[in-house]
Amino acid sequence: MNYKLLHIFRNTPFGRETFLQSLYFCKTINAFPVAYIPKSDKFLMYFPNDAVQVDLDHSYLKAPGTAKSHAEDLFNEMDIKPMFYEPKNFTASSLPDIPTNFDYLCCPRSVSDLSSKIGLGHIGPKVRRIIKHATFPILITSPVFKPWKSISVFFGGSKNALNALKLGVKIAMSSGFSLDIYTLLEKQDEAYYRDLIKHEGLTEPVSQLSKQWHFYKQSDFDTMLYDVPHNSLIVLGAYGHGIIKDFLLGSKMEKVQSTVTNNLLITGPYCSIPLQ
Amino acid sequence: MPTIRNWYKTIYHKLFHLDDRLLLIIAGSIAGICSGLAAVALRLSLESVLEWLHGFRHYGWAFIIPAIGALLSSLYLEKIAREGAGHGVPEVIYSVSRYGGLLRFRSSYSRLISSFLTIGSGGSAGPEAPVVMSGSAIGSSLAKFLGLNDRQRITLVGCGTAGAIASIFNAPIAGLVFSIEVILGEWKFVNIIPIAIAAVAGAQVSQAIIPEQVIFNHQPFLVGASDILPSLCLAVVTAMISVLFTKVLRQTGKIAKKSSFPLWVRAVVGGCTVGIIGIFMPVVLGEGYHFIQSMISGTFSMSVFFIFVAVFAKIFATAMTLGWGGSGGIFAPCLLIGSLTGIVFHKALFSLFPTIGCASEGAYALLGMTGLISGVMQAPLTGIFLIVEITGGYETILPLIVVSSISSTMSHYIEPASFYFKELIERGQFLRPGTDARILSDLNIRELIETEFIKVSENMVFRKFIEIIKTSGQNFYPVIEDGTGEYKGVIQISAIRKYALDPGMYDMIFLNQIMDTGMMTASLENDLQEVLDMMDINNMDSISVVENDRFIGMILKTRILDLYRRELIMQTSVH
Numbered sequence: 001m002n003y004k005l006l007h008i009f010r011n012t013p014f015g016r017e018t019f020l021q022s023l024y025f026c027k028t029i030n031a032f033p034v035a036y037i038p039k040s041d042k043f044l045m046y047f048p049n050d051a052v053q054v055d056l057d058h059s060y061l062k063a064p065g066t067a068k069s070h071a072e073d074l075f076n077e078m079d080i081k082p083m084f085y086e087p088k089n090f091t092a093s094s095l096p097d098i099p100t101n102f103d104y105l106c107c108p109r110s111v112s113d114l115s116s117k118i119g120l121g122h123i124g125p126k127v128r129r130i131i132k133h134a135t136f137p138i139l140i141t142s143p144v145f146k147p148w149k150s151i152s153v154f155f156g157g158s159k160n161a162l163n164a165l166k167l168g169v170k171i172a173m174s175s176g177f178s179l180d181i182y183t184l185l186e187k188q189d190e191a192y193y194r195d196l197i198k199h200e201g202l203t204e205p206v207s208q209l210s211k212q213w214h215f216y217k218q219s220d221f222d223t224m225l226y227d228v229p230h231n232s233l234i235v236l237g238a239y240g241h242g243i244i245k246d247f248l249l250g251s252k253m254e255k256v257q258s259t260v261t262n263n264l265l266i267t268g269p270y271c272s273i274p275l276q
Numbered sequence: 277m278p279t280i281r282n283w284y285k286t287i288y289h290k291l292f293h294l295d296d297r298l299l300l301i302i303a304g305s306i307a308g309i310c311s312g313l314a315a316v317a318l319r320l321s322l323e324s325v326l327e328w329l330h331g332f333r334h335y336g337w338a339f340i341i342p343a344i345g346a347l348l349s350s351l352y353l354e355k356i357a358r359e360g361a362g363h364g365v366p367e368v369i370y371s372v373s374r375y376g377g378l379l380r381f382r383s384s385y386s387r388l389i390s391s392f393l394t395i396g397s398g399g400s401a402g403p404e405a406p407v408v409m410s411g412s413a414i415g416s417s418l419a420k421f422l423g424l425n426d427r428q429r430i431t432l433v434g435c436g437t438a439g440a441i442a443s444i445f446n447a448p449i450a451g452l453v454f455s456i457e458v459i460l461g462e463w464k465f466v467n468i469i470p471i472a473i474a475a476v477a478g479a480q481v482s483q484a485i486i487p488e489q490v491i492f493n494h495q496p497f498l499v500g501a502s503d504i505l506p507s508l509c510l511a512v513v514t515a516m517i518s519v520l521f522t523k524v525l526r527q528t529g530k531i532a533k534k535s536s537f538p539l540w541v542r543a544v545v546g547g548c549t550v551g552i553i554g555i556f557m558p559v560v561l562g563e564g565y566h567f568i569q570s571m572i573s574g575t576f577s578m579s580v581f582f583i584f585v586a587v588f589a590k591i592f593a594t595a596m597t598l599g600w601g602g603s604g605g606i607f608a609p610c611l612l613i614g615s616l617t618g619i620v621f622h623k624a625l626f627s628l629f630p631t632i633g634c635a636s637e638g639a640y641a642l643l644g645m646t647g648l649i650s651g652v653m654q655a656p657l658t659g660i661f662l663i664v665e666i667t668g669g670y671e672t673i674l675p676l677i678v679v680s681s682i683s684s685t686m687s688h689y690i691e692p693a694s695f696y697f698k699e700l701i702e703r704g705q706f707l708r709p710g711t712d713a714r715i716l717s718d719l720n721i722r723e724l725i726e727t728e729f730i731k732v733s734e735n736m737v738f739r740k741f742i743e744i745i746k747t748s749g750q751n752f753y754p755v756i757e758d759g760t761g762e763y764k765g766v767i768q769i770s771a772i773r774k775y776a777l778d779p780g781m782y783d784m785i786f787l788n789q790i791m792d793t794g795m796m797t798a799s800l801e802n803d804l805q806e807v808l809d810m811m812d813i814n815n816m817d818s819i820s821v822v823e824n825d826r827f828i829g830m831i832l833k834t835r836i837l838d839l840y841r842r843e844l845i846m847q848t849s850v851h
Contacts, residue, residue: 002823032824050378051379051380081824083824092366093533
């Protein structure tokens, strides 16, 4: 398949790290990275039910003269054919439309918050809205280039978590890396989760690819995060609850991303992952 | 919680899913009321600030007031709202035609604030485009909240627009007509009723909040047959002024964009220029409703020479405001320039033919306004109905139609695109429903690709290939590299006839010797218009789609035609 990942290139040392991570991700799962070098500090993404304006901080526009050659060097370093995206449509003269028909999008932890551009930081509202409306998974990279060697799926039994599990299985198949599943036993027992994946027809691929299924008590959330290997790609669902529950309890995914330094691959509520 | 959700779903389904017209009528009314409130809020705040600043206008330094307003407006738009300057109507039209009316929520308030700063300080612009933008964004956000589909969302965008225009002019029919004629571009039965109700709701909001402050009081005019010939001449004059206004607006904007100054500096330059003009000619400042009302009622006292100069001063001031970083629309400037033109024309007519028995100065001001709106926006119906509603009767309908039709036709002849559409046409993004460009843009290239093709290896011997074509109906065979699967070229049956008719060659040649490697290919990145252009230029009936050196499939002209027809039927059906 011709899977494509869109990466918004930032011509800074931090941007280099995230780009290397995207390139590594693509090389590992046989996808094609497409770099977009922004020429204005904002762009629009039209999702099926929302238009999200992404405001980039000025580090994205630094040294435009060298941006393309730097990106090409990194492509070459990873032995990948350079591909760049040039916007064709513009909502306003300085507001390009970025298509939403890519298979993956690499999104830094915050695209518009200067205070948290280095380090873990918090997910900004734009990243949150992108994840909430994207029909494709979002890759949130680690702050420094860190090749991952295994896949860890956080599976909590929701529809989003099932999508995340399917995605984890797909990534494991295409990368050849082992798969671990982590489940926090909140209200149900182990058998419930096993029945769930059986019902979805995932038992066979999971048993073939999964190294271990780890179960934790509800209070052991932090232990679970610590147990995840530092060089593992974490695949998880996000924003599967309603607005009220999210508001009152907060997002588990946001807690994960502000705690661990791993690369995260996130499936939002509108994400659909076919196994084939 | 699940019980409440189930109730909600049941009620929602029972009420709205069986017939979405009820849903659109209710949602449209809400959009109309909200956009009407936004329009009233902007109007009242503009009136207050203009009145307050009026006391400072006689000072020598007052020319910097519009500059300060434009500066704040540009900084607000650029640094806080992070939106572009200008009026925003092309943005709404673009969103309706390409993305089912999806607009950002921030647009529902950002242009109101920026245009308040620009116009309130004296910048030469109108509040109508900002309220249109705001109303459209309110309609779009409401549709997002209700989870409506593209068609329903577009209707609500139209409702928001209609509510805003109806509210600001107290003219519901003008709101309805503007929404359909300019924004949506299609008269569909399903759209008209919700938009009409939204327009009425918007106008009622305005009347309920500020009943005594209708912008233009209803005034009857006596217009007779003797006005027809002068109306014809006025139409020609307004068409010329319309074209001049459009060209000056665009050229000034282009000059500003070419300059290396940051937006805020440009805004200050534009604001100062308008401020200086305003010292000598206050008629150019602000939205100018007060002056328009005095012209309609015949109480406008300026010499004909100054009125004549004011026409061009207003054109220049508006261009400097909007082109150089201010925020606002061209609707009110069109009305003012049109009424000034009408009065100059009337005065000139009476000085040449003192005994001519034609209508009053106010009537000609209205005719001039129609001419300018029809000419600049190329929206004749909007021009006619707006003035009909302002005058509160149909006495002037005949000269209005004459002026409107001639002015819009002449302007269209000289300048084929209206001010609102010009930018979109230049970018190739003017996609009205049912047009060729719109249908092609709505067809997804992925659904056109035929993927069931037999691929052959570049190292295949020709004899084996002959066996394949005996059992296959394909006319094209993609050739790929062994091992990597990379696309190398294509074999067209008609091009290999000479080899096929010579059995002696069967074991002597391989496919990489006879394949066509120069044939143009498309990629998934191309849009359908580009693919069709490639096929037309190279006289091809089909084209290979290659992505990342992999053969994806082929696009056939017959398939395009099938889907084109399907899309055309869908877009032009009554519902």
